[in-house]
Amino acid sequence: MEDCIFCKIIEGKIPGDFVFKDDEIVAFKDIHPLTPTHLLVVPIKHIGALTDLATTDNTLMGNMIAVANKVARDERIADSGYRLVINSGKHAGQLVAHLHIHVLGGRQMSGDFD
Ligand code: 5GP
Ligand code: ZN
Secondary structure, three states, X not given: OOOOHHHHHHOOOOOXXXXXXXXXXXXXXXXXXXXXXXXXXXXXXXXXOHHHOOHHHHHHHHHHHHHHHHHHHHOOOOOOOEEEEOOOOOOOOOOOOOOOEEEEEOOOXXXXXX
């Protein structure tokens, strides 16, 4: 999709530090990490937000969680623990309108989500 920063990263038009790629999902490092390890798991197909998911995307979402778990293991944050976050819409603070799962880890986090 034009003017979507994550589509541009996926298409190689702007650089991304990729840790995973297959035919439907990529994962790359967040440019402004909030934790020592901060990855983004992103579908190659442009989906704007959780509210844009179709029931036919259920398998894709399951696969995205599987990829999040795999990259957490690969980046060695699985044993110490990690957090998956999906922001959807304005009140959640979604900045990039291309669905993504944040994979956060590498330090102790509070139970506070704000
Ligand atoms: P959101 O607030 O939409 O859930 O999260 C968007 C995330 O994308 C933010 O954590 C932000 O740092 C990250 N981000 C924004 N622009 C870029 C970029 O050009 N490259 C990478 N790797 N991450 C980006
Ligand atoms: Zn996009």
